[in-house]
Amino acid sequence: MYKSILRPLLFSLEPERAHRLTFSLLKLTNYIPLLRPYLRSQYRYEEEDILCKGILTRNRIGLSAGMDKGAEVFNELADYGFGFIEVGTVTPDPCPGNPAPRIFRLPKDESFISRTGFNNPGLAVVKQRLSHKTGRVTVGVNINKNPASEGRQAVDDFLLLFTELNAVADYFTLNWGSIDAALMEEVLAALTGKRATMRMRRPILLKLPGDITAEGMDTVLSLISRYGLDGVIATGPTMDRSQLRRYTEAELKALGAGGVSGKGMGMKSFFAVDYLRKHGGPDLFIIGAGGIMTPGDAERMFRMGADYVQIYSAFIYEGPGIVARMVIRSAEMDE
Numbered sequence: 657m658y659k660s661i662l663r664p665l666l667f668s669l670e671p672e673r674a675h676r677l678t679f680s681l682l683k684l685t686n687y688i689p690l691l692r693p694y695l696r697s698q699y700r701y702e703e704e705d706i707l708c709k710g711i712l713t714r715n716r717i718g719l720s721a722g723m724d725k726g727a728e729v730f731n732e733l734a735d736y737g738f739g740f741i742e743v744g745t746v747t748p749d750p751c752p753g754n755p756a757p758r759i760f761r762l763p764k765d766e767s768f769i770s771r772t773g774f775n776n777p778g779l780a781v782v783k784q785r786l787s788h789k790t791g792r793v794t795v796g797v798n799i800n801k802n803p804a805s806e807g808r809q810a811v812d813d814f815l816l817l818f819t820e821l822n823a824v825a826d827y828f829t830l831n832w833g834s835i836d837a838a839l840m841e842e843v844l845a846a847l848t849g850k851r852a853t854m855r856m857r858r859p860i861l862l863k864l865p866g867d868i869t870a871e872g873m874d875t876v877l878s879l880i881s882r883y884g885l886d887g888v889i890a891t892g893p894t895m896d897r898s899q900l901r902r903y904t905e906a907e908l909k910a911l912g913a914g915g916v917s918g919k920g921m922g923m924k925s926f927f928a929v930d931y932l933r934k935h936g937g938p939d940l941f942i943i944g945a946g947g948i949m950t951p952g953d954a955e956r957m958f959r960m961g962a963d964y965v966q967i968y969s970a971f972i973y974e975g976p977g978i979v980a981r982m983v984i985r986s987a988e989m990d991e
Contacts, residue, residue, distance in 0.1 A: 658974075658975030658976065658977065659974075659975060662975070663973075663975065666678065667761065667763065670757065671757075671759040671760065671761055671768075672756060672757075672758075672759055675759075679728055679729050682729040682732040682733065683728075683729060683732065685732055685735070686732070692732070692735055695735045695736070696735045699735065699736045699737040699976060699977075699979065699980055706739070708941055708963050708964065709859050709886045709887055709941040710827070710857065710858075710859045710886065711740065711794065711796075711826060711827050711859055711964075712794060712826075713739035713740045713794045713964070714739045714740075714792065714794075715737070715738075715739035715983045715986065715987070716739055716958075716963070716964045716965060716983070716986045717737070717738060717739050717954070717964075717965055717966075717967065717979055717982045717983050717986065718738055718739055718740040718741060718742060718794075718796075718943070718964060718965070718966045718967075719733060719738050719740075719741045719742060719966065719967065719968065719971065720742055720945050720966040720967065720968040721742040721743060721744045721745060721796075721798035721829065721863075722745075722772075722968055723968055723971070724741065724743045725743065725744060725745065725746075725772075725774075725775060725776045726743070726746075726776050726777040726781060726782060726785070727743040727744075727746075727781075727782045727785040727786050727795075727797075728785065730743055730785075730786075730789075730793060730795055731788070731789065731790045731791070731793060734791065734793040736976040736979050737976075737979040737980050737983060738793075738979055739794065739964070739983070740793075740794035740795070740796060740826070740964070741793060741794070741795055741796070742795070742796040742797070742798055742829060742966065743782065743786070743795060743796070743797055743798070744776065744782075744797050744798030744799060744800075744829070745774045745776060745798045745799065745800045745831065746776050746778070746779060746782045746797055746798065746799050746800070746817060746821075747774060747776060747778060747779070747799075747800055747801065747802050747803070747813070747817075748778065748779045748801070748802050748813050748816055748817060749778050749779070749802050750776070750777050750778035750781070751773070751774050751775055751776055751778070751802070751803060752773075752775055753772045753773035753774060753775025753776075754771050754772060754773035754775075758770060758771050758772050758773070758914070759772065760911045760914070762900060762902075762903060762918075762920060763973075764902035764903065765899070765900050765901065765902050765903065765918070765919055765920045766918050766919040766920075766949060766969065766973045767900060767916055767917065767918035767919050767920030767921075767969065768916070768917050768918050768969060769897075769908075769911050769914040769915070769916055770893070770914050770915060770917065771912070771913050771914035771915070773803075774800055774803070779816065779817055779820055779821070782797070782821070783820055783821055783824060786821065786824035786825065787824055789824070794826045795824075795825060795826050796825065796826060796827040796828065796829055796861075797817075797821050797825040797827075797828055797829070798828075798829040798830075798831065798863070799814060799817040799818065799821070799828055799829070799830060800813075800814075800830070800831060800834055800835075801813035801814060801835065807839070810835060810839055810843070811839070811842050811843050811846050814830070814843045814846065814847060815846055815847065815850055818847055818850060818851075818858075819850065819854075822854060822856055822858055823856070825858060826858070826859075827858055827859040827860070827861060827886070828847075828858055828859070828860050828861070829860075829861045829862070829863050829889060830843070830844075830860070830861070830862055830863065831862075831863050831865075831892065832862045832863060832864050832865065832868070832872075832876060833864070833865045833868070837875070841879065844860075844879060844883045844885065845883065847860060848860070848883045848884055848885070859886035859887070859941075860885050860886055861885070861886055861887050861888060861889055861941075861943070862876055862879070862880070862885060862887075862888050862889070863888070863889040863890075863891070863892055863945075864876060864888055864889065864890045864891045864892065864928060865891060865892050865893070865894075866891045866892055866893050866894030866895070866896070866915070866916075866921055866924045866925065866928075866946055867894050867895055867896060867924070868890075868891065868928065870931060873928065873931055873932055873935070874935065876888060877932070877935060877936050877940075880936070880940070886941055887940060887941025887942060887943065887963075888932060888936075888940070888941070888942055888943070889942075889943040889945050889966065890925055890928040890929050890932055890942060890943070890944060890945065890946070890962075891921075891924060891925045891928050891945060891946045892915070892917075892945070892946065893915030893916055893917045893921070893946070894915060894916050894921050894922075894924050894946075895915055895916070896916065896922075896924070897916055897920070898922075899916075899919075899920045899921065899922040900916065900920045917946065917947075917968065917969050918947065918949065918969030918970075918973070919947060919949050919969070920947075921946045921947035922947060923947070924946065924947065925944060925945060925946030925947050925948070925957075926944070926947070926956060926957060926960050929942055929944045929957060929960040929961050929962050930960045930961060932961070933960065933961025933962075934961075941963055942961060942962050942963055942964075943962060943963065943964045943965065943966055944957035944958070944960065944962030944964070944965045944966070945965070945966035945967070945968075948965055948966075948967050948970060948982075949967075949969065949970045949973065949974065950970070950974075950978075951978075951981045951982050951984075951985040952985075953970075954967075954982040954985055954986060955985050955986070955989060958986060958989055959989075965982065965986070967979075967982070
């Protein structure tokens with residue numbers, strides 16, 4: 657039904673308009689009696705709680721940051737079987753992001769190009785929404801500074817987000833490469849120092865860019881050891897468009913700047929996970945993300961060394977049933 661009816665409807669709309677319509681439909685499920693319990697029954701399967709680095713989940717398949725930027729529908733998205741959901745990126749103040757259009761579908765390659773620019777409603781709104789978690793849903797929050805913040809103000813932005821959201825987040829993610837490396841180290845020092853004084857110890861993860869080098873990953877592994885961070889997410893989008901083979905160079909250039917997500921990422925995230933596992937050792941916590949479109953891709957990511965997997969593009973291109981198929985494949989691997 658999704659591929660034959662709903663996806664053609666959504667894909668007939670501009671991507672952000674389709675996104676808003678999807679959120680409206682998800683919210684509508686709260687007002688139709690028994691619909692959400694029915695959906696949960698359709699997308700639920702035998703699960704056992706999994707605990708990794710202080711993150712307790714129902715299964716190993718999660719939703720990446722970027723879809724529910726403002727924590728609007730994380731409760732409703734959990735009905736479709738995700739073991740955990742990451743919201744954001746969240747900044748202290750509301751952020752409009754880059755001018756539209758800023759998201760482009762590439763359906764022939766099951767990919768997206770986007771340059772959204774961390775658009776989100778800001779800390780106060782996200783905190784209020786996360787305070788209304790229902791049922792058992794594990795929520796991570798991807799955090800970043802306000803775009804104009806520099807130096808000590810940037811550090812204070814991260815501290816504010818970490819402190820204010822500590823009671824409603826299950827873990828935090830920072831985007832490696834989103835700020836200067838020296839400033840990021842100041843941020844990590846401040847966050848881990850603050851965490852040591854807090855009653856609840858929330859895991860802190862670094863999300864790596866799709867184009868990170870081996871040297872960059874070595875730096876990240878060193879920081880994880882130095883500051884007692886809890887793991888990595890590998891990876892975010894790539895700037896490399898070489899795997900978008902069903903579009904001409906002129907077609908891609910016409911879309912302008914932006915990162916590639918989905919199938920067009922190729923094997924970048926898989927190679928990154930493989931490197932991190934081999935060089936970070938068996939105890940490094942790794943979430944594999946990027947280019948995972950099928951249950952076979954999820955299985956490959958687990959075999960490369962990922963503990964958990966996050967998806968985003970697959971949910972849009974394949975529909976909600978992809979979550980259950982990936983969970984079942986991962987459970988079979990655990991047996």
